[in-house]
Amino acid sequence: MAVSVPQVLRKFAVPAVGAGLASYGYGGDSIPGVDSMLTKIDHWLQSNTDYPTLCAVGITMVVLWGIYQVVHWYNIRRKEQWRENLIGILHDGVRIRNRGRRVSTQNEADAWRTDAAAWREKAKEQVAKWDKTLAEDYQLLDVVPPPRLMIMTNITFHAEEYKQLDYRLVKLREVLHASRT
Numbered sequence: 381m382a383v384s385v386p387q388v389l390r391k392f393a394v395p396a397v398g399a400g401l402a403s404y405g406y407g408g409d410s411i412p413g414v415d416s417m418l419t420k421i422d423h424w425l426q427s428n429t430d431y432p433t434l435c436a437v438g439i440t441m442v443v444l445w446g447i448y449q450v451v452h453w454y455n456i457r458r459k460e461q462w463r464e465n466l467i468g469i470l471h472d473g474v475r476i477r478n479r480g481r482r483v484s485t486q487n488e489a490d491a492w493r494t495d496a497a498a499w500r501e502k503a504k505e506q507v508a509k510w511d512k513t514l515a516e517d518y519q520l521l522d523v524v525p526p527p528r529l530m531i532m533t534n535i536t537f538h539a540e541e542y543k544q545l546d547y548r549l550v551k552l553r554e555v556l557h558a559s560r561t
Contacts, residue, residue, distance in 0.1 A: 459559070462510050466556055469503050473549050480542045481531045489538040496545050503548065507555055514558075518551050 476495050483489050508515035527546035533539050 459510075462506070463556065463559060465506055466503075466552070466559075469499070469506055470549065470552050470556065473499050473503065473545065473552065477529070477542070477545050477549060480538070480545065481529060483531075483533060483535070483538055486535060489533075489535045492538065493541055496541055500545070500548060503552055507552075510559065514555060518548070518555055521547060 476492070476499050480492050480496070483492050504515050504519050507518045521544055524543055524547045527543045528550075529546065531539065531542055533542075
């Protein structure tokens with residue numbers, strides 16, 4: 381993701397204003413230089429500033445901006461991790477669906493059905509980590525369309541489970557796309 385110069389400058393507007401207020405509050409009539417700040421540091425620590433409230437407001441702005449940035453970064457990273465986990469689950473679901481196309485015996489169908497049920501629960505749990513309502517919507521299957529990849533089987537429950545798993549893959553991809561915003 382490319383970051384433009386205006387985006388970077390916008391991020392530093394609040395701390396710049398806060399630093400300006402703090403330095404003006406510290407210096408009085410003009411923004412002090414480094415030498416002036418270093419010579420007056422003892423006085424500043426003793427709260428002998430020209431405008432102590434202005435200085436406190438500026439420092440508070442900078443600190444609150446820093447806290448906001450840390451929380452914002454944490455939430456973005458959490459969402460990225462959630463999406464990475466969801467993509468991994470999507471890959472597992474595609475693998476299980478593709479394996480379901482080759483099922484020919486009742487024992488294979490039973491084993492596949494167990495794997496598909498475990499995948500379905502894992503996917504629902506992952507979606508619920510982000511949004512419980514979305515997880516319920518994901519779990520709900522109203523009208524299931526025919527599968528995108530057809531199978532030929534005489535095992536009735538397997539054909540139905542296969543169709544549902546394929547539709548859940550479609551819905552999971554929709555959840556993934558909707559989470560980009």
